[in-house]
Amino acid sequence: MKDIEEVKLTISSSIKSALAVIGDGAVKIALVVDEGNRLLGTLTDGDIRRAMIKGFSLEDTIENIYFKSPITVNISTSKEEVAKICFDKKIYQIPVIDHNGIVISLHIFDDLLRPKIHLNKVVLMVGGLGSRLRPLTDKTPKPMLLVGNKPILQTIVERFVSYGFVNIIMCVNYKSHIIQNYFGDGRDFGANIEYIFEDKRMGTAGALSLLGDRPQEPFFVMNGDLLTNINFEHVLEFQLSSSVAATMCVREYDFEVPYGVVNILDRYITSIDEKPVHNFFVNAGIYILNSSCMRLIPDDEFYDMPQLFEKLIKLNERVASFPLKGYWMDIGKMHDYERAQQDYEKIFGEI
Template identity: 60%
Template sequence: MFTLQDITVRPHITIRETLQIIDKSSKQIALVVDEDNKLIGTLNDGDIRRGLLKGFTLSDTIENIYFRTPTVANINESKETIIKLATTKKILQIPLIDNDGILVGLKNLDELIDQQKKPNKVILMVGGLGTRLRPLTENTPKPMLQVGNKPILQTIVEKFSEYGYDNIIMCVNYKSQIIQDYFGDGSQFGVSIEYIMENKRMGTAGALSLLPELPTEPFFVMNGDLLTNVNFEHLCDYHLAHQSKATMCVREYDFQVPYGVVNIDNGKITSIVEKPLHKFFVSAGIYMLSPDIIQYIPKNQFYDMPTLFEQLIENKENVLSFPIHEYWLDIGRVNDYERANNEYDKAFDV
């Protein structure tokens, strides 16, 4: 199985060694990184041949022959943007980097156009009561509310399927039959859907203890009341590249104090800040988890995702954030629902 490390090299490696790596890999490219794993260039067979024509030997390092200004894509860019970039530049492969320039993936144009199925499970938490959305949820579970002429949950399923994630588990409770009757086994939507019944409130992580089989690959967990254009494939790449145990999508949230804030020290006014703006990162309700973290979740008990992350942090596990800048909306209140319907066509290019 291909891993990014198979084609990652440092500048001090020899041309001969790099050729062996390129020939061995089906990707036919080497990605050159520095000691911090930041992408600094690429190297393919053509680059090596041009180097040899200039007088370099197979025993020389690749320092003077690798391509230093490759076209790259950011981890926050959509699949459509990357396809457009690749076709415009007339290239078949584009390295993927995060906001710090760290290499996290390699995108192939053919694979992007003909999306391959992936083994990672998608677990959707869709059992909530939707109390804050009443009376809309009196007869309809929140994930089944119509936005853009389809249920919120259908948009979520379609977005995961778009990226090749078609193995879906829905954790259901409130008015679960409505969800099951609509989606069935998922075949109508091009996916496979299983259901886990929560006989009591389990929280945003507790239902994971009810999984009949332990996932063998990192898996997604997502709340069923979200609308987002986040690139799920990039989230997976990021999680794997950084060897994370648990990755939380986070969203920047800010609010402005409507007054002048007076800073005081021992009764003395030290400064006055007029209407300061405070910024925070908040959980976006989307997670990527490695299978072995399920051992932290108590069996058949209420357990929230923040509690899981706190436990992982306390145990010094590698826990990361994945900032998202794409469209994202938590449909928690009636005004959020109205906003979602107003924005849907534009956000999802309908």
């Protein structure tokens, strides 16, 4: 994805200035935005040529010549979906917008085929016991259970690598030798893999205190027992554009009360809601942290990620949520594992 600051225009921009933006840039497109950075449309040299034929001059504004109905994707659209849209619609660029229509970045088709290598590190928490999946985990750590004929953890690694995130740290504990023997230094998977060994349970954030070289760039932290087709580049772009200390990926969860709910005030019934559905956002187990967060993690103690976020909030640090719209499965129980087996080929195919 491309940095879009240099290709933004407003409706008051002149055709002459638009030509300079399009001609100087490698992406050959300009994004027309309003004062709130919401995407209004796009402009290409083809749009300008057609305007000149109609009699527009270089000093005229672009207000009446830009394309007002461009194809866009949201921040949760996977790289594979974006590439398919580009191919099917025969387009070279697709703007990325959030749920408010604010432009976040720009996909270029060639970049989708040749992902940029990111320096940002990925920390995978893979030391859990997997007690709720026994007896499957009696001899195998949960991240190494097979889903789609490969370990869960292999799919996670391959997904990150496909987006150019190749510097991976695995925090291991239970049966760590199985994980280390399988992945080695990561070269067979296109990655550079290091290991942090926990000699006791340290929670989803505590193990970060064991990192030798602490990340200088924003870095991912992800539980090693979930499958998702999230676009990791979009999460990073969101973190950077939002200027927050940390981002937590969240998943919408609906809960239907199986009974009619009776609302009472002073013993009198005011209304009855038949099997109401309540909506929540739940923690999806995927995070991005700025390096500044590391100072808040206690050394050599059990510390979970929600504790870190609560601490950041108490310190008036800005923390953000990134809603997941695609596939997400937390493989915590046996029925989750069975469902993941059914879903795998349809969602992931061959990575």
